[in-house]
Amino acid sequence: MSSSTALATANFKSKEKSLFTQMLNFYDNKQFKQSLRNADQILEKHPDHPETLAMKALNMNSLKRKIEAFEFIKKALFKNLSNFTCWHVYGILHRSNKNPDEARKAYLNALKYDKDNQNVLRDLGQLQIQLRDYEGYAETRRQILVSKPTVNINWMAYACHKCERALEVLESFDKTLKENKEKLKNHERTEITLFKAKLFEEMGDYQKAINLLQKKGLIVDQISKFRKLAENYQKLGNKDKALEHLEDLLELSSANTNNYYQILAVHGYSNKEFKYSSEDQLKIKEIIEVYENRFPRGNSHQRVLLKILTGELFREKLYQYSKPYLIKGVPPLIVDLKDVYQDKEKTQILEETLLSHLKSMEEKNTLFNDEQEQDPTVYLWLLYYTAQHYYYLRDYNQALKYINEAINHTPTVIDLYVVKAKIYKRAGDREYASKLYEEARKLDLADRYLNAVSSRYLIRADHVEEAEETMGQFSKEGQELNVHDMQCMWYENEVGLSYLRQGNYRLALKNFNYIEKHMEQVFEDQLDFHLYAMRKYTLNAYFQMLEMEDNIYKNKNAVRAAIGIIKTMKKVDKIREEEQKKFQPEFDSYKASTEYIKMCEELKKRDEDDEFKNDFDPKGYDLYQKALQDPIKVAYDFAVLVASCNPEVKEVQAKMIPIYLRKNKLLEALKAVIALTERHPTYEKTLSSRIRFSQHWNSLTEEQRKQAIPDEKLLKVASQEFEALGASDEQSLKNLSEELLNQNLDKIEHVHEYIKTRTVLFKENDTAKYEKVAIDALTNDLRRNFKVHNAANTLKRLTKIGASDVQYRQKAQEVFIHARHFD
Template structure:
């Protein structure tokens, strides 16, 4: 369609040069040509030129001016597809994809067959997962450019993503037969494998297998052919052919665990003894392979397990394999196997100490001196796993005395202290290990993690700064690198130390990383079509769809929700303004001291200000260099700066918590914690149907969960108080849905029944039951307190005792100072190494008292 306000030939040639300058990123030249057109009074308000000038200014980072020019141009020429397209590009650069799609659709009203607009629209539709719209747009592109490869592939993929596998396969077949001519290359090979993937996902395994065999000569990835065909044979229950395929694959890679498991399936072995015999064959065929030896241990039963694990342990200790315990740890689920391993390791240590051999037999081969070291190392980890801290420390100290230069020993010693509840000693031993090899990034990161768990965030930042960019604060560089393990640990550390704003800042930083990862997929929509990496592309799209189900996001969301709930219950007070000291009534000596103190504080503030200015200059130089490297791409929208104090004083903490919760309700629905957090938010917002939904979902996952029981009691009590004021329809739905859970019982009855059962279940169940009983029947507070503070409960742990202690200090059981002291003393006897139960003077060594972050709870997970 011709423009509604056409330019004369001279100005039209200048306008075309503006377009070329934009395409070649020559933005300053583009502005000169735009100025030449707009300086002519006849064309001073030419819409398309104004729009292109705005787009060019946007690429130079002048966003406000860009929007002003583009909107002005659009007002002057509402029927111009160029103006609408440019406005869409501007919205896209600000990540306002929905608005950009509207702009593109408006542009297509005036120019239905514009290829560039259709392509840009299709990219936004797949980014937003508007698959129906994407299919329609790809169909239009296909009809306009039927000879282009991308038109066929995009059209086929639109049907594949919608689940219409037959149509997708038909399009790919037509493209392959009509468009693809030899010679065949890697891209053709990838296309065939993608078509095979479409057939397999449709459930037509016979057809997919035939397709794979037919085109195997044209497929470059021979390994993929074998693995895929083997999978198809098993799906089709053609076990003999599958057996042949996996035997060939094992000759190619005898360490691949999956091949052994698939071969067991192909041979239809069910009996553990038969499976052990199967692995025995491959142990002889591949004598150097570890996989069949290790897999054999999982299936073996007594007494054959004793012989096999003895052989495996001797080999690992002789070779000096550091992760030997980690390799065997999964066997500890079977108590008899754990006892057998313990028996052998003690025997090895005894014999190696006396004679340097694994056993006392006369013809036993003498082992290298390192075998005893690795036996000590294994024994320390073994007893640490059994929570026998004294014996674990005994063996690790023996190992350090044997070889005091081995870094792994100090790491394990730190881990033992961490599991024993002493994070300060734990990080000190990790610091010792890090000092032995300052170039080891793994040890550096491990040490920083232990520091964070001990509450020493600043020390952890200093430790990480050894491997971050010089001249920029470590936290900023770690944030730039999306180092989420550090930020999630730091958020938890700040939460424990009640620095709510800092904890929220870290949580928001992690949330932004996930948003950035989702934005980063935009460039791959066109790249993968061009490079024909179609299988990987589909995998990427499916990964992005469930991205926020990642554990890092769950951890940061949990911290943020807990902090926002706490801030809702206890909002922060405004910081009082400091007043000037009264100097008139001070003695001369006191006044002199005050003046000196003020001068020192002023000098320190000036030094810090100068340092901050230097850091800011370097930061700006770095950002400028990055923009130059990006070759003038449109600048990304500037996000609001995360200010801890502002975050901690949010006006609507529950709404902020809901923003973190929403992705979890979709992607983390299989975790009961998601629904329990949802209930806590909706309970405070007094949303009865959403409370009901959260409880029902949690009940389906685990009806006996301790926290869920407390939620049920609170919901029951809330309904008793507000049932009369609820709309009749809402009350009827709640009564019907909650009947299987309440079973006609009152909150007091439910609490009484649960309290009677909780002592046999776990420490956590006892705590939740005792809290509920104290809340519902204050007269039974002594009984509830006695139950909560019992130390003979199942699953007793340091973390559980810390939670009980915090609950006592928070007043959940009323004033009980004497009981708190007695409980701490009892826990100190039970867990002598745990810092949480030591007297204040012993909790933190003198040399780190200046660190303001004190641990409030102990994290014992590895």
Template sequence: MSDIPAARVLPSKESTLFKELLSLYETRQLKKGLKTADQILKKFPKHGETTCMKGLVLTHMGRREEGVELVRKGVQLDLSSHICWHVYGLIHKGEKNYREALKCYTQALRYDKENLNILRDAAQLQTQLRIYDGLVETRYTLLKIRPAMRQHWVALAVAYHLNGNLTEAKKVLEHYESTLKNVPDYDVEHSETTLYHVRLLEDLGEFTEALAMLDVNAKSRAIVDRTAIMEIRARLLAKLGSNEAEHAWRVLVEHNPDCYEYYRGYLSNLGLSLDTTDPSAPQALTVLAEFATQLPRATAPRRLALTIASGSSDDFRALVTPYLLSGLRKGVPSLFSDVKGLYKEEAKQRVIEEVVLAARDTFSVEPPSSSTVSTDVEPTSYLWTLYFLAQHHSYLGRHAQALEVLETALSHTPTLPELHMFKGRVLKRAGDPLGGARCLEDARFLDGQDRFLNTKSAKYRLRGGMVEEASALLGLFTKKDAPSPGADLEDMQSLFYLVEEADAHNRNGNFGPALKKYMAVNKVFDDFEDDQYDFHGYSLRKFTVNIYLNLLTWEDRLRSHPAYVKAALSATRIFVAVHDDPSIGTAATGNGGQLTSAQKKAKQKAKKAAQKLQEDAKKLAAASHTNNDDKGLELSPKDDDPDGTKLLTCTDPLERAANLLKPLTTLAETNIEVWVAMYDVAVRRKKYLQASKSLARAAALDAQHPELHVRRIEFRQTVTSLPEPPQAVGPILAESLSKLLQDEVSLEAFNSQYLQRHATSAPAILAVAKAMVKLQAPRDQVEDTLFTALEAQVTLDIKTALAILAFLGTIKSPREDEFRTRCDEKFVLATVFKSAAELAELRQLAITAPQAVPDKVEDIP
């Protein structure tokens, strides 16, 4: 007692009240807890632990700011109290500030080294932050305090495993298993631990020991997962080179005949490969043919055989013909998606086209009694053959042919939604997003209760820039009491919606709402990272160790997801644009420029949604204070930037962009756009060495990339214009710059040489024009260069044409409309190059309901 500060000691009555306060908080009786805390503080206003507990209670009652302030005050009143530091850590943890929370727990452990609750929380925080060396120490301390708890042994083994010390993890598990007695059969927890032990032995390369342990525990019924036993056993036998491996893999194939991995394992064990160029391909084909005969209902061996077979051989035609005909007869909608991976070889493309055309001619014979039509042909086979052909032509860029085939199919069966949907996709690919939206609306009206059709139609409206109209469609299936359909979808973490709406706003020039949605994607991934926190304790309590380790590996690569990569890159471009031209942000606030009608609508809608959200929060707060269950309520934070204007006018756009790109430098290192974006941010932050490294990484991926070409010229100009390069990095910077662009070559000559090498590439022509502007070439020369993209020998796609058109607008070219007109003539099916008046008519047509929608197939004339 002598070591306890006098200010912390409470009389008997108040000490009892404090214990009651802790109990009330644990049971979430917050109002009673608040009254109890006030009773103590009335007599002892400087009691730090009670002050902290009162603050913690207030934060759970929705009074966060007041509560946090009280917790800070309580810590200052008693700096040596583990309760105060623990509460402060809980506050930081609630705000997802894990590093600060861990610091608080570390302080708490200085004054109470064997507090189990604090140690457990600290261990979870160390795992969350990937501080594995500290995790080992914490788990070891927990084990010393409570050696009888099984989960502490397994937790320590996992900590050693995560820290890379597999040998110690194995020793811990062995010691743990030696203490077990009377383990019942089919005990799931023991089964999972045993499988984890086998996994450790396999990772250590001790395959014989792992196999022996697996077999012993499988026979004694200690392992209950039979599929896992078969998979691990086959893998271990193969690594040991055992003769039993072939049989083990064959058992797995028979267990699940449509699992591709089992066939790969079986072939790999025989020394065979699924690579077409491998000399062992004919042998692999023979093996797969045997499986196809033995397992006639399995599609996997027949599909894998198509991958191996050479397109120029008769084997491929003999294999692909029955495969395609079977799918067409059965009417498999996903047949083309299944085989389009074969289109990497042109020879296979031709064979598939010939087979399907022949099937169309066969299935299209009208008289059902004709001898040329087999009795097993369903009437729908002809329809699905046309559907396959349309996908085939569209995939190869033959959009006109695809539309022609689809018109034939629609005249045959106008009530099949898949036909309307794919017609919309063809039009979108051909440069007519509004026509695509029209077709998806036709498909949606065929089944108004189909959520998938509703979602696809909304997605195509977003692709056409119709954000409000898409929101109206999405509202048919979202919560009616939500502030807006978008708010509900954001709560449900719908990545497709967030990315598509952000892109739509971006294309429409509404950078505030676009940036808001891109950052919402970032928040979703932040939530994914935060969600793993609870599993650090739960998985170890339930002994689901193997899947837990897989979860951690998945979380470590979380931001390699395409949605995050796209959102991060797009948001970075906006942040860079705002840094280069602050008037973009000023215009969005309405202070420095006139808003467009679309921007006004978006801003008004966002304000209404925010007001509704605030009103709902007030109603919930009022309800919570009158609720008798006394549980309290956490309110969602108010959105003080509904339309993203504060994001646009932030004072640190480059730092925010750098934070978004940081994880991509390791998770998307093969994406050249990441390194180009890294350069754009680094060079503006005056981090020239980092900029040069980014360009070097980009050059290693694709030395002739158009965007890299522009940055090389820009970087040379930037570095040479510096009054004095930084002394520490000056020589390194000069060396890296010389590797990117030789000193003896002038920038004009370098640009001209690049154009000569890539004269038939439209993206390269655009890059040269951008470089010419940086080199201050006359505008008419830049325009002439850009117009060469329209020449017959140049490969120009719609995306690049739109980029060139946008660049002409950037340099205020008087020939912008001329380029638009010529593109409109060049791309016959495209509507993106139409005038504003024509686009307005098409947009209205895209959202108009069909004149007559049949309720039944019989209603079709």
């Protein structure tokens, strides 16, 4: 704005002129109150001065007086529709209020009146890329480049689009650099070269990419260079060269297992599930063992082989690999071998190896097939590994036997309590698991990880307050728990779920809502990087960031929060009237409480920028009041973002279907049903989702369907897709549900879904049968230890529909001896 200051203040006397300059300086230094004061002083003399009005609005906006700011800028605009500054500020206000589309329009208007204004163009460009309007962005950056070609960053920014154009731009950039005799710094040159190579690679011109990568002096990042060379040679089909560069890569980073997998891929072994015939295994072993001799200090090669080899080859490799770790006492040994548990035979071999070592240690203090005497810690860690092994197999009795023996042997080792806590947690005793984890935490109060995990265990046992206190021990001294401004999402999710279990829907919603806010925040945050990344030449990382931001709702915490919100809001929806009656007096007394009034006063005094420290609704009363108006909408608004980003996550899709139906989003519901049917045919909720949808669809008149899907073509496609799902009359659906049950009589989760479907969707009530199939499932299910939670849900369902649950409860107690769900 400073370049146009002279023009803007042409009619001013010197006093106002200096006030105006000062006002701008104050604003740049974030002294908004002072800047505002100057604006007011100028406006006394020149009440309609557009630039000053605009500045006043900007300052108000920064001082959180947003509504006033908008009124002000609108007034200013009304008087000066052709003033670009007013339009620019109008855009800025919209942008800061998260209204990017309006902001973009305002910027374009500003450009009408000053088409080369750099500030406006830059802001517009930033917004366009934020909105992923690549074409608009390219055009804006082109304009900037044309007017200021000497600024390097303008070249970089313009280069940020699709292949060929980008290459051209970068070539011209090189030319201008040469003409100006300017040299880039090493890492800047590296970034640009790697980016160019990537463009060549994407265009399929591998040879050009290779030529570029091989030029001397362009790339300082040797690891990326060799990796890219190997990849390009591999794509060209030049195996020898690919291997040569992969070996260069190993010299620099022999710990990266991916390098070995790539070497195997070059040799033609690229099975995604790592399954090979025994002949192939021998060949693979030969290939990799060459590197074992060359890089004896690393273990990545061995880990690759452990993943691939089976049978006796695996046994031998496992023995060789694990021996030094057994002697050294390396706690993560078994966690590290987790892959093994996907293969029954290998699991068995691992078990035999552990047990034979244990036996040998007991008898003569040596490892199996070994002569060297070992100290007692070797035995201790073997007990620990064996406990973990049975824990992975969900054989909780065996796991407890070994871990108790280990604790008895050396009670000072923290890891032992951690494993014992895990065992109890999985076996279904959250309360005792939490006690054990607290014990582990107390053994080392300086360990932040133990502190956090112990907090999680406390929350799982619904001791939220204690958890908060525990977490708080690592907050900076004198500060409150700062999980929200630190975006600690696992914590918020756990707390939300705990409140949901406890029936405190207000606080459950509040906690899930934090995550919704964080996601928005993370997306917002990239705004600053569009220009920053250009200035630092980090194009490759920049594109990775854009991709990450595009998939932000794939984040697993977002998924959990979406499921949490749906569960909470469905509950609230069911008991809405009751809840509303209860809530109103609570709400009134909270708003009248001195606690609330004091908090508001204090927050008004602060002018911090952090949304979470400035939260006027920390207990979620306002949020919940709104949610009570329309719980389904609250669930929909966030969860739909997550669901559309995660078509493969079955739980989200299944949970969304009733929500879609309530919102009359027939098409979306049908899509979810199809996604489930195609991707997860064996999932227990797939059929029930289809039944739910079919019943709904059939209950609608043609007219109602048209209303839900106004586009005729779409409606036709939808009808065809619906028919393609199969017969949808009530009797066929009933038969299907019966059939599915009969195929899964030994799976408690299927039995649970069956009972739900029969009672809720078909309005039947054959309680005696339900209890019988439930008991049978527990009796016949050999993998039942995985399913405490499902079994508990089944108990709840039986109780809910008024079935006798005595026998089922008894059976469950017998099967899940450590669980507390059936007390």
